[in-house]
Amino acid sequence: MDFIDEIALRGLRVFGRHGVYDHERRDGQDFVVDVVLYVSTAAAAESDDVADTVHYGEVAEQVAAIVGGEPVNLIETLAQRIADAVLARDGVRMVAVTVHKPNAPIDREFSDVSVTIRRSRPDAWPTPPEQEISA
Template identity: 60%
Template structure:
């Protein structure tokens, strides 16, 4: 089966993820991109939201995970987001990128990001 993609880019939320105390105490902004591998054919043919993934609901779940209990690594956060996305009926694969633009590194930079790809059912 050839999969279509539903993409959410630039979801922003404040979280307290990181290994350093100041990251846990002060928090920082995280930016998340999610690409869902789905079959849009049935929904497009019927023009019916019930036959596709509600990306509004997915975006709310992503933000809730970023704002939720802290983890040390953005790799862990990315995995939690991927797992939540794969629980949606019709999502066969997902690619998640978690950006940490305020990462505590000592050289000039634009972004730090981790991208993972996972497949489900």
């Protein structure tokens, strides 16, 4: 039997220099990232061995390196870079990435701005069998 389970990392706060404005690149700001990995945890649950799962501590460091790394203009681009990196990890079938920009340069009071994307591997899900069409 195949399982689709979730490993969620929420509220990862990382300083970065992303944005379209010069002051955002110069001064930087905190970004908050949520990542949900869609995996099977069955092997890890049976073996009780971290080698049989996706190590969320390693994912956190990988995401932090991307957010703290090369600047991009849009949080959409940042979310895609994170998704691409996480999907390259063994065992990850799909990922949902939310990038929050709580200090976005908006001249109105607001609590948060975020972008959420969902990406999956092309081979992540079984292909349904072709159905015969009867006349």
